[in-house]
Structures are given as structure tokens and as C-alpha cells.
Amino acid sequence: MFTLHCSDADGKSVSLRYAPHESALTNMDGTPVLKGQASASSRIWEDAERISPQHPGRKLANPEVLKIQLGLGCNYTCSYCNQSSQVDSMAMTKTSDAHDFLRDLDTWLKGTPTRIEFWGGEPLLYIRKLEILVPELDKRFPDAEFCMVTNGSLLTPEILDFIARYDICITVSHDGPGQYRRGEDPFDDPRRAALLKALWNERKTGERMQFSSVLTPDNSDPALLRRWFVDKLGDESVVTSLEGVVATHDDKALAGPGVWTEEQYRSLKESVASSFETGEALRIPALREKAKSFLQSIVKGTPSSSTGQKCGMDRSDHVAVDLHSNVLTCHNTGANAQHGLGSALKMEDIRLDTSTHWAFRECCSHCPVLQLCGGSCMYLEGDQFAQSCENEYQFGLGVLDGTLRRALGLKLDRIEGDVRRPARRKVISIVAHA
Ligand code: SF4
Numbered sequence: 001m002f003t004l005h006c007s008d009a010d011g012k013s014v015s016l017r018y019a020p021h022e023s024a025l026t027n028m029d030g031t032p033v034l035k036g037q038a039s040a041s042s043r044i045w046e047d048a049e050r051i052s053p054q055h056p057g058r059k060l061a062n063p064e065v066l067k068i069q070l071g072l073g074c075n076y077t078c079s080y081c082n083q084s085s086q087v088d089s090m091a092m093t094k095t096s097d098a099h100d101f102l103r104d105l106d107t108w109l110k111g112t113p114t115r116i117e118f119w120g121g122e123p124l125l126y127i128r129k130l131e132i133l134v135p136e137l138d139k140r141f142p143d144a145e146f147c148m149v150t151n152g153s154l155l156t157p158e159i160l161d162f163i164a165r166y167d168i169c170i171t172v173s174h175d176g177p178g179q180y181r182r183g184e185d186p187f188d189d190p191r192r193a194a195l196l197k198a199l200w201n202e203r204k205t206g207e208r209m210q211f212s213s214v215l216t217p218d219n220s221d222p223a224l225l226r227r228w229f230v231d232k233l234g235d236e237s238v239v240t241s242l243e244g245v246v247a248t249h250d251d252k253a254l255a256g257p258g259v260w261t262e263e264q265y266r267s268l269k270e271s272v273a274s275s276f277e278t279g280e281a282l283r284i285p286a287l288r289e290k291a292k293s294f295l296q297s298i299v300k301g302t303p304s305s306s307t308g309q310k311c312g313m314d315r316s317d318h319v320a321v322d323l324h325s326n327v328l329t330c331h332n333t334g335a336n337a338q339h340g341l342g343s344a345l346k347m348e349d350i351r352l353d354t355s356t357h358w359a360f361r362e363c364c365s366h367c368p369v370l371q372l373c374g375g376s377c378m379y380l381e382g383d384q385f386a387q388s389c390e391n392e393y394q395f396g397l398g399v400l401d402g403t404l405r406r407a408l409g410l411k412l413d414r415i416e417g418d419v420r421r422p423a424r425r426k427v428i429s430i431v432a433h434a
């Protein structure tokens with residue numbers, strides 16, 4: 001149970017009690033804050049499976065979400081890439097392996113996935129594989145939604161036609177004004193910029209495309225990010241979302257773009273929170289959905305026992321495979337090391353023993369933003385987890401504050417309670433003496 005110390009528009013102090021495990025938000029006298037608020041015990045909830053190396057998860061042969069890893073190669077070298085530490089463990093696949101993959105799929109996949117995602121690296125580097133996979137999967141699963149995340153730098157008119165023909169839902173991963181942390185900006189090249197605009201104009205109807213950014217220490221204002229894309233596209237309706245806040249998957253990210261100063265955290269929290277006051281956050285799907293599901297969790301009294309990991313890869317009905325039908329911890333990992341879980345052809349033998357559900361982490365069980373975060377990356381440990389968790393925590397505080405500002409007109413000043421944070425590596429600045 002935490003006490004949220006807030007102030008109202010007149011500067012008057014208002015305190016609320018918040019219990020993240022019961023999703024209960026009450027006034028200090030115990031009365032509910034939101035209309036229609038239920039208690040956790042008033043509904044029946046399905047428990048999320050709590051996986052860990054000691055309690056490995058399973059994978060189903062009839063997944064809702066099928067993630068196909070085409071290869072981890074990329075034409076960019078983003079400074080905080082969450083895949084770069086995995087590239088050496090990728091099982092190499094050739095274009096012709098796409099045929100073998102489709103043949104094997106017939107033997108192991110039962111039912112129809114609701115969504116099929118195509119993942120790189122940069123998936124458009126593997127357009128020849130996509131040209132084999134997509135038409136055939138479309139034939140077999142006409143009702144499945146196809147999705148792809150691309151950096152948008154390799155588009156051609158032919159690829160635009162291909163995307164339209166198979167109605168692929170596109171996320172262009174781009175950091176707007178902070179793009180230099182990823183590499184060159186396709187918007188700086190008139191030909192590529194024109195293709196991105198053409199893609200947006202063709203895909204925008206029916207919400208089939210969005211731009212999505214990672215918040216980094218020097219690029220953490222969602223409203224400024226949105227404005228940047230509006231200016232580039234010349235379209236006020238452009239959909240810009242967030243992949244989230246930067247995580248630290250390797251020492252390179254821990255040595256630079258994944259580590260924030262206290263001032264940068266303050267600025268992140270304020271820009272996120274104030275974007276809810278101005279209404280900008282409501283135009284940014286990732287922020288809008290986080291706030292909405294947080295408020296819904298309170299209204300419904302969602303118990304934390306039903307809360308899985310934020311990415312969903314702890315679930316048995318989310319399956320990531322490469323073109324050799326190797327089952328992976330997630331699409332960001334390679335099969336030739338610990339994240340290769342076995343073959344989809346023997347799905348009953350798969351054990352997800354590489355990851356840890358938030359419930360087994362002390363900090364998450366004592367975290368006021370648990371319902372907004374969902375536990376950061378489930379396979380990170382040590383310094384990489386601790387720094388990623390801190391970034392998520394500060395981002396979560398910004399969203400919590402923003403949601404309270406928007407829904408209740410209250411500013412979050414501080415949180416009192418048994419908050420436990422993981423110990424982070426100390427950054428010691430080295431000063432040269434003459
Ligand atoms: S912010 Fe950190 S402690 Fe809180 S839920 Fe996320 S990963 Fe766990």
C-alpha cells in the first residue's frame with residue numbers, strides 16, 4: 001500500500017492510498033476515488049503464469065501471436081539496440097529456408113494465429129524471404145493480421161505495393177529529433193522521405209501505420225516528438241507512438257544512452273506528465289493506452305496475480321520462431337545460445353526457462369507503477385535489469401502523475417511507502433588532474 005501525496009489546482013495537499021496488487025485507489029478514509037470502482041475479490045480473474053528458471057513456461061502449438069524472426073541483421077547500428085548482444089547467437093538462415101519453414105509449419109502449427117509478426121533486425125533486408133512467406137501465409141491464414149516493425153530506410157515503390165497488397169500493418173521505428181542515436185535519418189534523403197510519406201498516405205486509413213520512438217535521455221518529450229513527425233509529414237493526424245523508454249541490454253547501452261542523470265529523469269517525468277494536461281498524450285497510443293488500462297485496472301479492481309509481463313512473451317500463446325523453426329525466448333534473441341528453447345516441431349518439449357516473471361523480483365512486488373510497467377524485460381538480470389528497471393520506473397512515475405493530473409486534477413508530489421529499488425551500478429566520473 002502506498003500513499004500518493006498530491007496537490008490540487010489551488011496547491012492544497014490531497015493524499016490518496018494506492019494498492020497496486022489489488023488495484024485499489026482510495027481516499028485516506030477508504031472511500032473509492034473513481035466511480036464504479038470494484039474490489040479485487042468481486043470478479044473472477046485468470047492468473048498469469050509466473051514463469052522463472054525454476055518454474056519454466058510452456059509454449060502452445062496454436063498461438064494467438066506468431067512472431068517470425070527473419071534474421072537479426074540490420075543496416076543500422078542503434079546505440080542502444082536491444083538485439084546487438086544477440087546477433088552472434090543468431091542461427092543463420094537462407095532465403096530458401098523460408099520454404100522449409102512453411103513446410104514445417106504445416107506439421108506443427110494448429111489453428112490460426114490472430115496476428116503474425118515479421119521481425120528483423122531490419123525485416124526489409126530480408127525482402128526475398130518475405131516474398132516467399134507472406135503470400136503463402138496470407139493464403140493459409142486470410143484472417144490473420146500481418147505486422148512488421150521497420151526502420152523505414154529500405155522502402156522502394158515495389159515494397160510499398162507489397163505492403164499494400166498484403167495489408168501489412170507497419171510501425172516505423174524512428175526517434176524523430178533523436179534519430180542520430182540510431183543512424184542516418186531517412187527523412188534527410190528526399191527520395192526516402194517521399195517513400196515514407198507515400199507509405200503513410202497509403203496506410204493511414206484504418207490505422208495501418210504509426211511511427212514509434214524510444215525515449216532516451218536527450219529525447220524524452222513525447223509532445224515534441226509528435227510535433228517533429230507532424231512537421232515532417234505535413235499531416236496533423238500522423239500517429240506517433242512510443243516503443244517505451246530505453247532499456248539496457250548490453251554494456252554499450254549501460255555506458256551511454258541507457259543511463260540518465262537525475263535532471264534528465266526529472267525532465268522525462270515532467271514532459272510525460274504535462275503531455276496529459278495538454279491532451280497531447282491522448283494522441284500518442286502508447287501513453288493513452290497505458291493511462292486507460294491503469295484507470296481500468298482501478299475500476300475493475302484488477303489483481304496483480306493476473307498481470308503478465310509487458311511484452312507478452314511470458315505467455316504460452318505468444319510464440320517466437322526463426323526460419324529453422326527454433327523457438328526463441330523472444331524475437332529479439334538468437335537460437336544458438338540460451339534463448340534457443342528447442343524446436344517448434346516438438347512444442348511439447350519447449351521450456352521457457354530463460355526468464356523471470358516480475359512476481360519473483362522483490363522490486364516489482366514493491367513498486368507503485370507495477371500496473372503501468374509490467375516488469376521490464378523478463379530475461380535481463382544484474383546491472384542490465386537494474387538500469388532498465390530504473391528507466392521504466394521514472395517513466396512510469398511520469399505516466400502515473402499525468403494520469404492523475406488528467407483524471408483527477410491532482411499533481412503527484414511524492415510517494416510514501418515500502419518502495420524497494422534494485423541496486424544500480426554506481427557511475428563514477430573520472431576527473432583528470434593536471
Ligand atoms: S519499474 Fe522496475 S520495479 Fe517497477 S514493475 Fe517495472 S521493472 Fe518492476
Ligand code: SF4
Pocket residue numbers: 082311312313329330331332376377378379
Ligand atoms: S523479452 Fe520482451 S522485453 Fe525483453 S527483449 Fe524480448 S520482447 Fe523485449
